[in-house]
Amino acid sequence: MVLIHGLGRTAFSMKRVEWALARENYRVINVSYPSTRLSIEDAARGWLRDILDERTPDRTVKINFVTHSLGGIVLRQYLLDHKIENLGRVVMLAPPNQGSELADKLKGNVLYQLFTGPSGQQLGTDAFSLPKRLGPAGFELGVIAGDRSLNPLFSAWIPGPDDGKVSVQSTKLEGMKDFLLVHHSHTWMAWRKGVADAIIQFLKTSGFVTAEPPNPRPI
Numbered sequence: 075m076v077l078i079h080g081l082g083r084t085a086f087s088m089k090r091v092e093w094a095l096a097r098e099n100y101r102v103i104n105v106s107y108p109s110t111r112l113s114i115e116d117a118a119r120g121w122l123r124d125i126l127d128e129r130t131p132d133r134t135v136k137i138n139f140v141t142h143s144l145g146g147i148v149l150r151q152y153l154l155d156h157k158i159e160n161l162g163r164v165v166m167l168a169p170p171n172q173g174s175e176l177a178d179k180l181k182g183n184v185l186y187q188l189f190t191g192p193s194g195q196q197l198g199t200d201a202f203s204l205p206k207r208l209g210p211a212g213f214e215l216g217v218i219a220g221d222r223s224l225n226p227l228f229s230a231w232i233p234g235p236d237d238g239k240v241s242v243q244s245t246k247l248e249g250m251k252d253f254l255l256v257h258h259s260h261t262w263m264a265w266r267k268g269v270a271d272a273i274i275q276f277l278k279t280s281g282f283v284t285a286e287p288p289n290p291r292p293i
Contacts, residue, residue, distance in 0.1 A: 075100040076125065080143030080168075081109050081190055087264060091140055094270035100138070100277075103129050109144060110191035114204055117193065118151035126158075136162035138277055142264050143168050143240070144193060150208040163214040163280060165273045168237055168260050171217070172244040173199035173206060175232045199244070211249035216276035218269060219245040220258045237263065254282040 075095055077088040084106040085092075092104045107121040130137050137160055141149050146169030153161075170177075177197035180186035186194060196204040220237035223229040228238055235242045239260035246253060258266050272282050 075102045075138050075140070076130070077102065077104040078122070078139065078141040078145030078148055079106070079109070080141075080145055081193060083109065083142070088140070088142060090265045090267075091270055091273060094267075094274065095140070098274055109193060110189065113192040114144070114147055114151050114196050117148045119155060122148060122152050123156070133160050136160050138162035139164045140273055141166045141169065143170065143260065144197070145169075146171065147197070147205055147208070151204070153213065154208055161213055163216070163277050164211075165216045165218065165276050166245070166247075167218050167263050167269065168220055168240050169217065169245050169247075170197055170240050171205055171247040173197055173203045174240060174244065175199060176228055176239060179231045211247050211251075214280050215247065215250040216252045216254070216273075216280075216282060217245050217247060217250050218254045218256060218263070218272060218282075220256055220260060220263050222257050222259045224259045224261060252276065252281045 077092060079085060079087050085104045088104050092102045095102050103125065105125060107117055109117065112121065137158060139149055146166035149164065174197040177194060178199055181195055181198065219242045221235040221242055223236055223238035225238040229236050232241045237260035242255060254272055256263065256269060258269065263269055275281070275283050
């Protein structure tokens with residue numbers, strides 16, 4: 075089981091998911107990478123390739139992935155260039171699979187460039203942006219999206235329901251096996267028990283069950 079965190083985060087941001095998976099007896103690989111210093115291609119062809127070569131040498135064992143945000147795009151880039159014969163199931167949390175409207179709005183901003191690095195410039199929504207060039211899912215994919223925002227300004231720039239960083243619609247990907255909408259924000263989604271339960275359910279069955287209460291507390 076390989077976890078891939080999002081832009082500007084570290085492996086600690088995936089710790090709740092790691093602990094939940096470990097309790098289910100998955101062997102979890104959760105390693106930080108310099109997401110704000112690498113392009114998406116470099117993260118995929120360098121860091122992720124090295125992690126898989128070094129930490130998953132047994133090709134008879136299924137390799138599952140759980141990603142958050144940018145991590146899903148890094149994985150899609152890797153799978154475009156490499157075939158994993160023993161690929162299992164993939165769960166993506168809040169992935170900008172159709173690009174990010176925030177990247178469109180902020181890509182010329184110096185502070186945005188400083189804090190997000192080269193990968194932040196690659197996440198636009200136009201037809202030539204990197205996420206749009208990666209194609210449909212050719213693997214068993216479950217996508218979890220959120221519709222609670224901690225940033226009203228960002229949400230004002232994002233069309234439709236969103237999690238404060240990514241619109242619900244932009245998380246979806248042609249070929250995905252299942253989709254789940256939860257009432258959580260982009261930043262804290264990976265720390266919610268219901269999300270961890272849904273991840274485990276998909277990994278076991280290739281489908282989600284709705285684990286959210288009818289009126290969850292806004293996060």
